Amino acid sequence: MACKSTTLFFSFFFLSTLLYSQSDLESDTSECKGRWIYIRELPSRFNLDLLSNCSNYPIYTNFCPYLANHGLGHKTHKNSHSWYRTDPFMLELLFHRRILEYPCLSPNPNTSDAIFLPYYAGLDALRYLYGSDFNSSAEHGLELFRFLQQDSKHIWDRNDGLDHFLVMARPAWDFSQPLMNDPPIWGTSILELPEFYNVAALTLESRPWPWQEQAIPHPTSFHPSNLAKMESWIGRVRRARRSTLMVFAGGGGVSSAPNIRHSIRDECKNSSNSNSSSSSSSSNSSGLSKVCEIVDCSNGVCEHDPILYMKPMLQSTFCLQPPGDTPTRRSTFDGILAGCIPVFFEELSAKSQFGWHLPEEQYGEFSVFIPKEEVVSKGLRIVDVLLGIDKNEVRRMRERVIELMPRIMYRRHGSSLGLSAKKDAFDLAVEGSINRIKSRVTAGLSV
Ligand SMILES: *[C@@H]1O[C@H](CO)[C@@H](O)[C@H](O)[C@H]1NC(C)=O
Ligand SMILES: *[C@@H]1O[C@H](CO)[C@@H](O)[C@H](O)[C@H]1NC(C)=O
Ligand SMILES: *[C@@H]1O[C@H](CO)[C@@H](O)[C@H](O)[C@H]1NC(C)=O
Ligand SMILES: *[C@@H]1O[C@H](CO)[C@@H](O)[C@H](O)[C@H]1NC(C)=O
Ligand SMILES: *[C@@H]1O[C@H](CO)[C@@H](O)[C@H](O)[C@H]1NC(C)=O
Ligand SMILES: *[C@@H]1O[C@H](CO)[C@@H](O)[C@H](O)[C@H]1NC(C)=O
Numbered sequence: 165m166a167c168k169s170t171t172l173f174f175s176f177f178f179l180s181t182l183l184y185s186q187s188d189l190e191s192d193t194s195e196c197k198g199r200w201i202y203i204r205e206l207p208s209r210f211n212l213d214l215l216s217n218c219s220n221y222p223i224y225t226n227f228c229p230y231l232a233n234h235g236l237g238h239k240t241h242k243n244s245h246s247w248y249r250t251d252p253f254m255l256e257l258l259f260h261r262r263i264l265e266y267p268c269l270s271p272n273p274n275t276s277d278a279i280f281l282p283y284y285a286g287l288d289a290l291r292y293l294y295g296s297d298f299n300s301s302a303e304h305g306l307e308l309f310r311f312l313q314q315d316s317k318h319i320w321d322r323n324d325g326l327d328h329f330l331v332m333a334r335p336a337w338d339f340s341q342p343l344m345n346d347p348p349i350w351g352t353s354i355l356e357l358p359e360f361y362n363v364a365a366l367t368l369e370s371r372p373w374p375w376q377e378q379a380i381p382h383p384t385s386f387h388p389s390n391l392a393k394m395e396s397w398i399g400r401v402r403r404a405r406r407s408t409l410m411v412f413a414g415g416g417g418v419s420s421a422p423n424i425r426h427s428i429r430d431e432c433k434n435s436s437n438s439n440s441s442s443s444s445s446s447s448n449s450s451g452l453s454k455v456c457e458i459v460d461c462s463n464g465v466c467e468h469d470p471i472l473y474m475k476p477m478l479q480s481t482f483c484l485q486p487p488g489d490t491p492t493r494r495s496t497f498d499g500i501l502a503g504c505i506p507v508f509f510e511e512l513s514a515k516s517q518f519g520w521h522l523p524e525e526q527y528g529e530f531s532v533f534i535p536k537e538e539v540v541s542k543g544l545r546i547v548d549v550l551l552g553i554d555k556n557e558v559r560r561m562r563e564r565v566i567e568l569m570p571r572i573m574y575r576r577h578g579s580s581l582g583l584s585a586k587k588d589a590f591d592l593a594v595e596g597s598i599n600r601i602k603s604r605v606t607a608g609l610s611v
Contacts, residue, residue: 196268199598202276203269204319204328206283210308211260214287221294230254230468234261234577236387240470246388246397246576249468252368252494255333255383256284259366261577262590273319278601281330281363283308285354289338292352302343304352309359324610325362329597335369335490336377361611364597369492370517378600379517380593381572382494385470386501388575391582401503401566404478408454410507410550411480413473413495415462416488424486424509424536431546432456455547470498477502481558482532482550487513497572505561507546509536520596521571521589530564 218228230237230249235257237249260282263269270276285305292301312320320328332339332354341351354360355376365377388394412432417425435455457480459466459473466472473495477483483499484507491512499506508514508531515527527533532553538544553561570586587595604610 198277198602199268199595200270200276201263201266201268201278201280201594201598202271202273202319203263203280203282204273204312206281206308207311210283210288210311211256214284215257217290221290224290224294227251227253231257234258236383236576237385237468240385246393247385247470248387249470250383250385250387251468252382253286253333255368255380256286256331258383258574258577259331259333259590259593260284262574263594265577266594273316274322277327278598279319279328281308281328283330285330285332285339285365286334289332289334289352289354292348293338293350299347301341301348301352302346302357304339305354305357305360309357323362323605325360326605326610327601328362329364329366329601331366332377333368335492336365336367336371336374336379337369337490339365339367340371358611364600366593366597369490372512372516378520378593378596379492380596381497381518381521381574381589382492383574383589384494384497384501384572385474386573388573388583389578390580391586394570394575394583394586397501398566398569401478401501401569404503406479406481407452408457408476408480409452410455410482410484410546411457411459411476411504412484412486413459413461413466413476413498414486414488414493415460417486418462422540424540425488427539428484428486428546429458432458435547473498474502477504480504481562482507484546485509485513486536492517500565500568500572503562503566503569505531505558505565507532507534507550509534509539518572520592522568526564530561530568532561 215231218231219226230251231254232238233248235254237251237254240247240249263280273279289304291297292304297303312325336355338351339353339355341348341353341356343353343356355365361376363376366380367377368379368382370377370379386397388397412428414425417423417429419426457476459476461473477499481504483495483502483504485493485496485499486509491510492514496506496514506514511533514522514531515524532550534544534546534549539546570588571592572589574590575583575588
C-alpha cells in the first residue's frame with residue numbers, strides 16, 4: 165500500500181513538471197540550430213503507468229523504492245546532498261526528467277532535428293523477461309510501433325524513424341533475442357524487429373557490432389546539484405590517502421572454474437598471506453599498507469548502498485573491473501568517481517562501448533588494460549603489472565580519471581547554471597544521439 169501511494173504521488177509530480185516545462189519554453193534560437201528535439205507524446209501505458217506495477221515482479225525485484233526523486237532513488241541519508249540509492253535500471257526515468265530541461269525543446273516535430281520517444285522500454289520489458297508474457301517476447305515494441313503508425317504518422321514517416329531515439333536501460337543482450345527462437349531463451353526481440361532498425365537506442369551496454377544501439381554510462385549514486393558540491397567531492401577525491409594498491413568490489417569467482425574473477429580472488433588471498441613478492445611493497449616507503457582488497461558484493465548487497473564500496477575505492481589506487489555475466493559494470497563508473505584508476509581485462513568492458521563519454525584513443529592515459537587470458541591461463545599477476553607502473557605515471561592517470569568525472573555522472577535535475585555548463589553523461593548522450601541522427605539522415609541510411 166505504502167508503495168502504491170508513493171508511486172501515485174510520484175506520477176502526479178512527474179506530470180506536473182512535464183506540463184510546466186513544456187509551457188515554459190524559451191530559448192536562444194541560434195544556440196539551438198541543428199539541435200532541436202521534439203518529445204513525442206505517448207499514452208501513459210508506455211511510461212508512467214509502468215511505474216505503478218513496480219511491485220509486480222518479485223522474481224526480479226520490487227523497484228518501487230528506486231522511483232523516488234525521478235529515478236535517482238532516495239538519498240543515502242537524511243543530510244546527504246548528492247548521494248542517492250540509485251538503481252541503474254531507472255535511467256529511463258532519470259533521462260526523461262532531464263530531457264524536460266533540455267534548452268532546445270521544440271513544440272514542432274516538423275522542424276526538429278531529433279524526436280525523443282519517452283518510452284520506458286526496459287521497464288516494459290519486465291513482463292516479458294520475468295512475467296507472464298515470457299513466451300511473447302517477440303512482441304515487445306510492436307504496440308509502440310502500431311501507435312506511431314496510427315497517431316500523427318507523418319512524424320515517423322518523415323525519416324522512417326531514423327531521427328527517433330529512446331533509452332533502453334538494460335544491456336542490449338536483454339533486447340536481442342532472435343525472432344525465430346520460440347520459446348525464447350532470454351530477452352525480448354525489440355532490437356531484432358525490422359520495424360525498429362532505424363531508431364537509435366541508448367542502452368547500458370551494446371552488442372559487439374551494434375547498429376541500433378549506443379552504450380551510455382550506467383548511473384552511479386552521485387548526483388550533485390551545483391558546482392560547489394561537485395568541487396567539494398573532487399577535492400576529497402584528490403586528498404584521499406590511497407593506502408591500498410587495488411580493490412575489487414563485486415561478487416562471483418568463488419567456484420573453482422578458471423575465470424578472471426577467480427584469478428583476482430586467488431591473487432588477493434595470496435597477497436594477504438604476507439610473504440608473496442607483493443608484501444615487500446608494504447614495508448617500503450611507497451605508502452601502501454595493503455596490496456589488495458575485495459569488497460564482497462555477493463547477492464546484490466552493494467547495489468543500493470554506495471558507502472560499502474565508495475570508501476574502499478577512495479582508498480585504493482586501482483579498481484579492478486573484470487567482466488561478469490556481461491562485460492560492462494556500473495562499478496567502472498563508481499570507481500572513476502572515486503578517482504580510482506580502472507583496470508580492464510577485455511575491450512568490451514568499456515573501450516568498444518562508451519565512445520561518446522570515454523574517448524577511445526585516450527584509454528592508455530586513464531586506464532590499465534591486462535588481457536584476461538594472460539592472467540587466467542598464462543599466470544601473469546595483476547599485482548606485478550600494477551606495481552610496475554611508475555608513480556608519476558600513476559599520478560598523471562589519476563588526474564585524467566578526475567577530469568573524466570563530470571562526463572560520466574548524471575547531475576541532479578534542476579541543477580544550478582554553473583554545474584549545467586559542464587557537460588555530463590546526459591548532455592553527451594543527447595549530443596551523441598543528435599550527431600548520429602544527423603549523419604544517418606544525411607547519408608540516407610534508412611533500412
Ligand atoms: C500492470 O499490471 C497489471 C496486472 O498484471 C496489468 O494488467 C497491466 O497491464 C500492467 N500495466 C502496464 C502499464 O503494464
Ligand atoms: C507538420 O506537417 C504535417 C504534414 O506534413 C502537417 O499535417 C502538420 O500540421 C505539421 N505540423 C505542424 C506543427 O506544423
Ligand atoms: C512458455 O512456453 C513453455 C513451453 O513452450 C512453457 O513450458 C512455459 O510455461 C511458458 N511460460 C510462460 C510464462 O507462459
Ligand atoms: C597463490 O598461491 C598458491 C600457493 O602458494 C599458488 O599455487 C598460486 O599460483 C598463487 N596464485 C596466484 C594468483 O598468485
Ligand atoms: C610463504 O611462507 C611460508 C613459510 O613461512 C612458505 O612455506 C611459503 O611457501 C611461502 N609462500 C610464498 C608464496 O612465498
Ligand atoms: C616500493 O615498492 C614498490 C613496489 O615493489 C617499488 O616500485 C618502489 O620503488 C619501492 N619504493 C622504495 C622507496 O623502495
